[in-house]
Amino acid sequence: MTGSHMVSDISLSTLVRPLEPPDVQAYRDLRLEALAGSPAAFGSSYEEEAPRSLEDFSAHISLSGPDAIFGSFSGNRLTGMAGFAVYGKMKARHKGVMWGVYVQPEWRGRGLGKVLVQRVIDHASRHVIMLEAAVGLTNDSARRTYHKLGFKPYGIERKAIRIGDVFYDEELLCIDFEKTDP
Ligand SMILES: CC(C)(COP(=O)(O)OP(=O)(O)OC[C@H]1O[C@@H](n2cnc3c(N)ncnc32)[C@H](O)[C@@H]1OP(=O)(O)O)[C@@H](O)C(=O)NCCC(=O)NCCS
Incomplete structure:
Protein backbone atom coordinates (compact mmCIF):
# COMPACT_ATOMS: atom_id res chain seq x y z
CA MET A 1 0.00 0.00 0.00
CA THR A 2 1.41 3.41 -0.91
CA GLY A 3 1.58 6.40 1.41
CA SER A 4 -1.11 8.28 -0.52
CA HIS A 5 -3.46 5.30 -0.28
CA MET A 6 -2.91 5.16 3.47
CA VAL A 7 -3.74 8.85 3.85
CA SER A 8 -6.94 8.62 1.78
CA ASP A 9 -7.87 5.46 3.72
CA ILE A 10 -7.59 7.41 6.98
CA SER A 11 -9.37 10.50 5.66
CA LEU A 12 -12.29 8.46 4.31
CA SER A 13 -12.81 6.32 7.37
CA THR A 14 -11.63 8.51 10.24
CA LEU A 15 -13.03 11.67 11.75
CA VAL A 16 -10.83 13.81 14.00
CA ARG A 17 -12.67 16.22 16.27
CA PRO A 18 -12.43 17.71 19.78
CA LEU A 19 -13.87 15.42 22.45
CA GLU A 20 -17.15 16.53 24.00
CA PRO A 21 -18.91 15.63 27.27
CA PRO A 22 -20.81 12.63 25.79
CA ASP A 23 -17.42 11.10 24.86
CA VAL A 24 -16.39 10.79 28.50
CA GLN A 25 -16.71 6.99 28.86
CA ALA A 26 -14.79 6.33 25.63
CA TYR A 27 -12.15 8.88 26.70
CA ARG A 28 -11.73 7.26 30.12
CA ASP A 29 -11.43 3.78 28.57
CA LEU A 30 -8.83 4.94 26.00
CA ARG A 31 -6.84 6.97 28.52
CA LEU A 32 -6.63 4.03 30.96
CA GLU A 33 -5.74 1.67 28.08
CA ALA A 34 -2.93 4.07 27.12
CA LEU A 35 -1.59 4.37 30.68
CA ALA A 36 -1.74 0.59 31.24
CA GLY A 37 -0.29 -0.36 27.85
CA SER A 38 2.41 2.28 27.42
CA PRO A 39 3.43 3.27 30.96
CA ALA A 40 6.82 4.74 29.95
CA ALA A 41 5.18 7.07 27.42
CA PHE A 42 3.22 9.13 29.95
CA GLY A 43 3.98 11.14 33.07
CA SER A 44 0.73 10.00 34.68
CA SER A 45 0.08 6.41 35.70
CA TYR A 46 -2.76 3.89 35.49
CA GLU A 47 -2.71 3.48 39.29
CA GLU A 48 -3.30 7.22 39.78
CA GLU A 49 -6.06 7.64 37.20
CA ALA A 50 -8.00 4.35 37.40
CA PRO A 51 -9.67 5.21 40.74
CA ARG A 52 -10.89 8.59 39.46
CA SER A 53 -14.60 9.06 38.85
CA HIS A 60 -10.80 16.99 31.31
CA ILE A 61 -13.08 17.26 28.31
CA SER A 62 -15.41 20.06 29.46
CA LEU A 63 -12.49 22.36 28.82
CA SER A 64 -12.77 26.11 28.67
CA GLY A 65 -10.74 28.34 26.36
CA PRO A 66 -8.26 26.82 23.97
CA ASP A 67 -7.53 23.64 25.96
CA ALA A 68 -8.76 20.62 24.02
CA ILE A 69 -8.44 16.90 23.48
CA PHE A 70 -8.67 15.78 19.86
CA GLY A 71 -9.98 12.30 19.21
CA SER A 72 -9.90 10.12 16.11
CA PHE A 73 -13.05 8.12 15.48
CA SER A 74 -13.75 5.15 13.29
CA GLY A 75 -17.53 5.14 13.30
CA ASN A 76 -18.41 5.62 16.96
CA ARG A 77 -15.18 4.09 18.18
CA LEU A 78 -12.52 6.36 19.67
CA THR A 79 -9.23 5.03 18.28
CA GLY A 80 -6.71 7.71 19.27
CA MET A 81 -6.27 11.06 20.94
CA ALA A 82 -3.96 14.01 21.52
CA GLY A 83 -4.33 16.76 24.12
CA PHE A 84 -3.43 20.44 24.22
CA ALA A 85 -3.22 22.69 27.29
CA VAL A 86 -2.11 26.28 27.79
CA TYR A 87 -0.02 27.09 30.85
CA GLY A 88 -2.06 28.89 33.50
CA LYS A 89 0.38 31.48 34.87
CA MET A 90 0.14 34.94 33.32
CA LYS A 91 3.79 34.95 32.28
CA ALA A 92 3.49 31.52 30.66
CA ARG A 93 0.22 31.88 28.76
CA HIS A 94 2.10 32.26 25.47
CA LYS A 95 3.10 28.57 25.87
CA GLY A 96 1.13 25.38 25.49
CA VAL A 97 1.89 21.70 25.84
CA MET A 98 0.86 18.69 23.78
CA TRP A 99 0.03 15.75 26.03
CA GLY A 100 -1.53 12.28 26.04
CA VAL A 101 -0.80 11.32 22.42
CA TYR A 102 -2.05 7.76 21.86
CA VAL A 103 -3.25 5.54 19.02
CA GLN A 104 -4.66 2.07 19.68
CA PRO A 105 -2.17 -0.64 18.63
CA GLU A 106 -4.41 -2.04 15.86
CA TRP A 107 -4.70 1.43 14.27
CA ARG A 108 -0.99 2.29 14.30
CA GLY A 109 1.20 2.75 11.24
CA ARG A 110 -1.61 4.24 9.10
CA GLY A 111 -0.83 7.90 9.65
CA LEU A 112 -3.30 8.49 12.47
CA GLY A 113 -0.63 9.65 14.93
CA LYS A 114 0.54 12.24 12.41
CA VAL A 115 -3.02 13.47 11.79
CA LEU A 116 -3.69 13.90 15.54
CA VAL A 117 -0.37 15.65 16.23
CA GLN A 118 -0.84 17.93 13.21
CA ARG A 119 -4.30 18.81 14.51
CA VAL A 120 -2.81 19.85 17.86
CA ILE A 121 -0.13 21.90 16.08
CA ASP A 122 -2.69 23.70 13.88
CA HIS A 123 -4.86 24.44 16.90
CA ALA A 124 -1.91 25.54 19.06
CA SER A 125 -0.61 27.89 16.36
CA ARG A 126 -3.82 29.92 16.73
CA HIS A 127 -3.53 30.22 20.52
CA VAL A 128 0.12 30.19 21.64
CA ILE A 129 3.59 31.17 20.45
CA MET A 130 5.42 28.13 21.79
CA LEU A 131 4.21 24.54 21.74
CA GLU A 132 6.08 22.09 23.93
CA ALA A 133 6.20 18.30 24.06
CA ALA A 134 8.29 15.61 25.68
CA VAL A 135 8.96 12.16 24.30
CA GLY A 136 10.81 9.09 25.52
CA LEU A 137 14.31 8.96 24.01
CA THR A 138 13.74 5.37 22.88
CA ASN A 139 10.18 5.98 21.60
CA ASP A 140 11.15 5.89 17.91
CA SER A 141 7.68 6.14 16.36
CA ALA A 142 6.60 9.13 18.48
CA ARG A 143 9.96 10.91 18.06
CA ARG A 144 9.88 10.41 14.32
CA THR A 145 6.34 11.75 14.15
CA TYR A 146 7.12 14.85 16.21
CA HIS A 147 10.34 15.67 14.34
CA LYS A 148 8.65 15.23 10.97
CA LEU A 149 5.88 17.66 11.89
CA GLY A 150 8.24 20.44 12.99
CA PHE A 151 9.08 19.91 16.64
CA LYS A 152 12.72 20.81 17.41
CA PRO A 153 14.62 19.11 20.22
CA TYR A 154 16.07 21.56 22.75
CA GLY A 155 17.26 19.30 25.52
CA ILE A 156 17.12 15.99 27.30
CA GLU A 157 15.64 15.47 30.72
CA ARG A 158 17.53 12.63 32.33
CA LYS A 159 15.51 10.29 34.53
CA ALA A 160 12.31 12.15 33.60
CA ILE A 161 10.11 9.15 34.43
CA ARG A 162 10.57 6.45 37.04
CA ILE A 163 8.72 3.16 36.99
CA GLY A 164 9.85 1.01 39.88
CA ASP A 165 13.64 0.89 39.66
CA VAL A 166 13.81 1.85 35.99
CA PHE A 167 14.37 5.44 34.85
CA TYR A 168 13.49 6.82 31.40
CA ASP A 169 15.08 9.85 29.75
CA GLU A 170 12.93 12.21 27.70
CA GLU A 171 13.69 14.46 24.76
CA LEU A 172 12.23 17.96 25.22
CA LEU A 173 10.78 19.47 22.06
CA CYS A 174 9.14 22.70 20.99
CA ILE A 175 7.74 24.57 18.03
CA ASP A 176 8.25 28.33 17.98
CA PHE A 177 5.43 29.63 15.80
CA GLU A 178 7.16 32.99 15.42
CA LYS A 179 10.33 31.44 14.04
CA THR A 180 10.05 31.22 10.29
CA ASP A 181 13.41 29.66 9.32
CA PRO A 182 13.53 25.82 9.24
C1 LIG B 1 3.35 7.26 18.82
C2 LIG B 1 2.02 6.84 18.20
C3 LIG B 1 0.94 7.81 18.65
C4 LIG B 1 2.14 6.88 16.68
O1 LIG B 1 0.86 6.56 16.14
P1 LIG B 1 0.69 5.98 14.64
O2 LIG B 1 -0.73 6.13 14.27
O3 LIG B 1 1.29 4.64 14.52
O4 LIG B 1 1.58 7.04 13.85
P2 LIG B 1 1.77 7.12 12.28
O5 LIG B 1 1.08 5.98 11.59
O6 LIG B 1 1.40 8.50 11.89
O7 LIG B 1 3.33 6.87 12.14
C5 LIG B 1 4.23 7.81 12.62
C6 LIG B 1 5.63 7.40 12.28
O8 LIG B 1 6.08 6.37 13.15
C7 LIG B 1 6.62 5.31 12.35
N1 LIG B 1 6.45 4.07 13.10
C8 LIG B 1 5.32 3.41 13.34
N2 LIG B 1 5.60 2.33 14.09
C9 LIG B 1 6.94 2.35 14.31
C10 LIG B 1 7.85 1.54 15.01
N3 LIG B 1 7.40 0.45 15.66
N4 LIG B 1 9.15 1.87 15.05
C11 LIG B 1 9.60 2.97 14.41
N5 LIG B 1 8.79 3.79 13.73
C12 LIG B 1 7.49 3.48 13.67
C13 LIG B 1 5.85 5.35 11.09
O9 LIG B 1 6.56 4.70 10.06
C14 LIG B 1 5.75 6.83 10.87
O10 LIG B 1 6.93 7.34 10.34
P3 LIG B 1 7.00 7.69 8.77
O11 LIG B 1 6.04 8.81 8.57
O12 LIG B 1 8.41 8.10 8.60
O13 LIG B 1 6.63 6.45 8.05
C15 LIG B 1 1.62 5.38 18.62
O14 LIG B 1 2.68 4.52 18.27
C16 LIG B 1 1.32 5.23 20.09
O15 LIG B 1 0.20 5.48 20.52
N6 LIG B 1 2.30 4.77 20.89
C17 LIG B 1 2.11 4.52 22.31
C18 LIG B 1 1.93 5.80 23.11
C19 LIG B 1 3.02 6.81 22.87
O16 LIG B 1 4.19 6.47 22.77
N7 LIG B 1 2.60 8.08 22.79
C20 LIG B 1 3.51 9.19 22.61
C21 LIG B 1 3.84 9.77 23.95
S1 LIG B 1 5.07 11.08 23.81
Whole structure:
Protein backbone atom coordinates (compact mmCIF):
# COMPACT_ATOMS: atom_id res chain seq x y z
CA MET A 1 0.00 0.00 0.00
CA THR A 2 1.41 3.41 -0.91
CA GLY A 3 1.58 6.40 1.41
CA SER A 4 -1.11 8.28 -0.52
CA HIS A 5 -3.46 5.30 -0.28
CA MET A 6 -2.91 5.16 3.47
CA VAL A 7 -3.74 8.85 3.85
CA SER A 8 -6.94 8.62 1.78
CA ASP A 9 -7.87 5.46 3.72
CA ILE A 10 -7.59 7.41 6.98
CA SER A 11 -9.37 10.50 5.66
CA LEU A 12 -12.29 8.46 4.31
CA SER A 13 -12.81 6.32 7.37
CA THR A 14 -11.63 8.51 10.24
CA LEU A 15 -13.03 11.67 11.75
CA VAL A 16 -10.83 13.81 14.00
CA ARG A 17 -12.67 16.22 16.27
CA PRO A 18 -12.43 17.71 19.78
CA LEU A 19 -13.87 15.42 22.45
CA GLU A 20 -17.15 16.53 24.00
CA PRO A 21 -18.91 15.63 27.27
CA PRO A 22 -20.81 12.63 25.79
CA ASP A 23 -17.42 11.10 24.86
CA VAL A 24 -16.39 10.79 28.50
CA GLN A 25 -16.71 6.99 28.86
CA ALA A 26 -14.79 6.33 25.63
CA TYR A 27 -12.15 8.88 26.70
CA ARG A 28 -11.73 7.26 30.12
CA ASP A 29 -11.43 3.78 28.57
CA LEU A 30 -8.83 4.94 26.00
CA ARG A 31 -6.84 6.97 28.52
CA LEU A 32 -6.63 4.03 30.96
CA GLU A 33 -5.74 1.67 28.08
CA ALA A 34 -2.93 4.07 27.12
CA LEU A 35 -1.59 4.37 30.68
CA ALA A 36 -1.74 0.59 31.24
CA GLY A 37 -0.29 -0.36 27.85
CA SER A 38 2.41 2.28 27.42
CA PRO A 39 3.43 3.27 30.96
CA ALA A 40 6.82 4.74 29.95
CA ALA A 41 5.18 7.07 27.42
CA PHE A 42 3.22 9.13 29.95
CA GLY A 43 3.98 11.14 33.07
CA SER A 44 0.73 10.00 34.68
CA SER A 45 0.08 6.41 35.70
CA TYR A 46 -2.76 3.89 35.49
CA GLU A 47 -2.71 3.48 39.29
CA GLU A 48 -3.30 7.22 39.78
CA GLU A 49 -6.06 7.64 37.20
CA ALA A 50 -8.00 4.35 37.40
CA PRO A 51 -9.67 5.21 40.74
CA ARG A 52 -10.89 8.59 39.46
CA SER A 53 -14.60 9.06 38.85
CA LEU A 54 -16.25 9.65 35.50
CA GLU A 55 -16.89 13.23 36.71
CA ASP A 56 -13.14 13.76 37.07
CA PHE A 57 -12.62 12.61 33.50
CA SER A 58 -15.53 14.83 32.41
CA ALA A 59 -13.62 17.82 33.75
CA HIS A 60 -10.80 16.99 31.31
CA ILE A 61 -13.08 17.26 28.31
CA SER A 62 -15.41 20.06 29.46
CA LEU A 63 -12.49 22.36 28.82
CA SER A 64 -12.77 26.11 28.67
CA GLY A 65 -10.74 28.34 26.36
CA PRO A 66 -8.26 26.82 23.97
CA ASP A 67 -7.53 23.64 25.96
CA ALA A 68 -8.76 20.62 24.02
CA ILE A 69 -8.44 16.90 23.48
CA PHE A 70 -8.67 15.78 19.86
CA GLY A 71 -9.98 12.30 19.21
CA SER A 72 -9.90 10.12 16.11
CA PHE A 73 -13.05 8.12 15.48
CA SER A 74 -13.75 5.15 13.29
CA GLY A 75 -17.53 5.14 13.30
CA ASN A 76 -18.41 5.62 16.96
CA ARG A 77 -15.18 4.09 18.18
CA LEU A 78 -12.52 6.36 19.67
CA THR A 79 -9.23 5.03 18.28
CA GLY A 80 -6.71 7.71 19.27
CA MET A 81 -6.27 11.06 20.94
CA ALA A 82 -3.96 14.01 21.52
CA GLY A 83 -4.33 16.76 24.12
CA PHE A 84 -3.43 20.44 24.22
CA ALA A 85 -3.22 22.69 27.29
CA VAL A 86 -2.11 26.28 27.79
CA TYR A 87 -0.02 27.09 30.85
CA GLY A 88 -2.06 28.89 33.50
CA LYS A 89 0.38 31.48 34.87
CA MET A 90 0.14 34.94 33.32
CA LYS A 91 3.79 34.95 32.28
CA ALA A 92 3.49 31.52 30.66
CA ARG A 93 0.22 31.88 28.76
CA HIS A 94 2.10 32.26 25.47
CA LYS A 95 3.10 28.57 25.87
CA GLY A 96 1.13 25.38 25.49
CA VAL A 97 1.89 21.70 25.84
CA MET A 98 0.86 18.69 23.78
CA TRP A 99 0.03 15.75 26.03
CA GLY A 100 -1.53 12.28 26.04
CA VAL A 101 -0.80 11.32 22.42
CA TYR A 102 -2.05 7.76 21.86
CA VAL A 103 -3.25 5.54 19.02
CA GLN A 104 -4.66 2.07 19.68
CA PRO A 105 -2.17 -0.64 18.63
CA GLU A 106 -4.41 -2.04 15.86
CA TRP A 107 -4.70 1.43 14.27
CA ARG A 108 -0.99 2.29 14.30
CA GLY A 109 1.20 2.75 11.24
CA ARG A 110 -1.61 4.24 9.10
CA GLY A 111 -0.83 7.90 9.65
CA LEU A 112 -3.30 8.49 12.47
CA GLY A 113 -0.63 9.65 14.93
CA LYS A 114 0.54 12.24 12.41
CA VAL A 115 -3.02 13.47 11.79
CA LEU A 116 -3.69 13.90 15.54
CA VAL A 117 -0.37 15.65 16.23
CA GLN A 118 -0.84 17.93 13.21
CA ARG A 119 -4.30 18.81 14.51
CA VAL A 120 -2.81 19.85 17.86
CA ILE A 121 -0.13 21.90 16.08
CA ASP A 122 -2.69 23.70 13.88
CA HIS A 123 -4.86 24.44 16.90
CA ALA A 124 -1.91 25.54 19.06
CA SER A 125 -0.61 27.89 16.36
CA ARG A 126 -3.82 29.92 16.73
CA HIS A 127 -3.53 30.22 20.52
CA VAL A 128 0.12 30.19 21.64
CA ILE A 129 3.59 31.17 20.45
CA MET A 130 5.42 28.13 21.79
CA LEU A 131 4.21 24.54 21.74
CA GLU A 132 6.08 22.09 23.93
CA ALA A 133 6.20 18.30 24.06
CA ALA A 134 8.29 15.61 25.68
CA VAL A 135 8.96 12.16 24.30
CA GLY A 136 10.81 9.09 25.52
CA LEU A 137 14.31 8.96 24.01
CA THR A 138 13.74 5.37 22.88
CA ASN A 139 10.18 5.98 21.60
CA ASP A 140 11.15 5.89 17.91
CA SER A 141 7.68 6.14 16.36
CA ALA A 142 6.60 9.13 18.48
CA ARG A 143 9.96 10.91 18.06
CA ARG A 144 9.88 10.41 14.32
CA THR A 145 6.34 11.75 14.15
CA TYR A 146 7.12 14.85 16.21
CA HIS A 147 10.34 15.67 14.34
CA LYS A 148 8.65 15.23 10.97
CA LEU A 149 5.88 17.66 11.89
CA GLY A 150 8.24 20.44 12.99
CA PHE A 151 9.08 19.91 16.64
CA LYS A 152 12.72 20.81 17.41
CA PRO A 153 14.62 19.11 20.22
CA TYR A 154 16.07 21.56 22.75
CA GLY A 155 17.26 19.30 25.52
CA ILE A 156 17.12 15.99 27.30
CA GLU A 157 15.64 15.47 30.72
CA ARG A 158 17.53 12.63 32.33
CA LYS A 159 15.51 10.29 34.53
CA ALA A 160 12.31 12.15 33.60
CA ILE A 161 10.11 9.15 34.43
CA ARG A 162 10.57 6.45 37.04
CA ILE A 163 8.72 3.16 36.99
CA GLY A 164 9.85 1.01 39.88
CA ASP A 165 13.64 0.89 39.66
CA VAL A 166 13.81 1.85 35.99
CA PHE A 167 14.37 5.44 34.85
CA TYR A 168 13.49 6.82 31.40
CA ASP A 169 15.08 9.85 29.75
CA GLU A 170 12.93 12.21 27.70
CA GLU A 171 13.69 14.46 24.76
CA LEU A 172 12.23 17.96 25.22
CA LEU A 173 10.78 19.47 22.06
CA CYS A 174 9.14 22.70 20.99
CA ILE A 175 7.74 24.57 18.03
CA ASP A 176 8.25 28.33 17.98
CA PHE A 177 5.43 29.63 15.80
CA GLU A 178 7.16 32.99 15.42
CA LYS A 179 10.33 31.44 14.04
CA THR A 180 10.05 31.22 10.29
CA ASP A 181 13.41 29.66 9.32
CA PRO A 182 13.53 25.82 9.24
C1 LIG B 1 3.35 7.26 18.82
C2 LIG B 1 2.02 6.84 18.20
C3 LIG B 1 0.94 7.81 18.65
C4 LIG B 1 2.14 6.88 16.68
O1 LIG B 1 0.86 6.56 16.14
P1 LIG B 1 0.69 5.98 14.64
O2 LIG B 1 -0.73 6.13 14.27
O3 LIG B 1 1.29 4.64 14.52
O4 LIG B 1 1.58 7.04 13.85
P2 LIG B 1 1.77 7.12 12.28
O5 LIG B 1 1.08 5.98 11.59
O6 LIG B 1 1.40 8.50 11.89
O7 LIG B 1 3.33 6.87 12.14
C5 LIG B 1 4.23 7.81 12.62
C6 LIG B 1 5.63 7.40 12.28
O8 LIG B 1 6.08 6.37 13.15
C7 LIG B 1 6.62 5.31 12.35
N1 LIG B 1 6.45 4.07 13.10
C8 LIG B 1 5.32 3.41 13.34
N2 LIG B 1 5.60 2.33 14.09
C9 LIG B 1 6.94 2.35 14.31
C10 LIG B 1 7.85 1.54 15.01
N3 LIG B 1 7.40 0.45 15.66
N4 LIG B 1 9.15 1.87 15.05
C11 LIG B 1 9.60 2.97 14.41
N5 LIG B 1 8.79 3.79 13.73
C12 LIG B 1 7.49 3.48 13.67
C13 LIG B 1 5.85 5.35 11.09
O9 LIG B 1 6.56 4.70 10.06
C14 LIG B 1 5.75 6.83 10.87
O10 LIG B 1 6.93 7.34 10.34
P3 LIG B 1 7.00 7.69 8.77
O11 LIG B 1 6.04 8.81 8.57
O12 LIG B 1 8.41 8.10 8.60
O13 LIG B 1 6.63 6.45 8.05
C15 LIG B 1 1.62 5.38 18.62
O14 LIG B 1 2.68 4.52 18.27
C16 LIG B 1 1.32 5.23 20.09
O15 LIG B 1 0.20 5.48 20.52
N6 LIG B 1 2.30 4.77 20.89
C17 LIG B 1 2.11 4.52 22.31
C18 LIG B 1 1.93 5.80 23.11
C19 LIG B 1 3.02 6.81 22.87
O16 LIG B 1 4.19 6.47 22.77
N7 LIG B 1 2.60 8.08 22.79
C20 LIG B 1 3.51 9.19 22.61
C21 LIG B 1 3.84 9.77 23.95
S1 LIG B 1 5.07 11.08 23.81
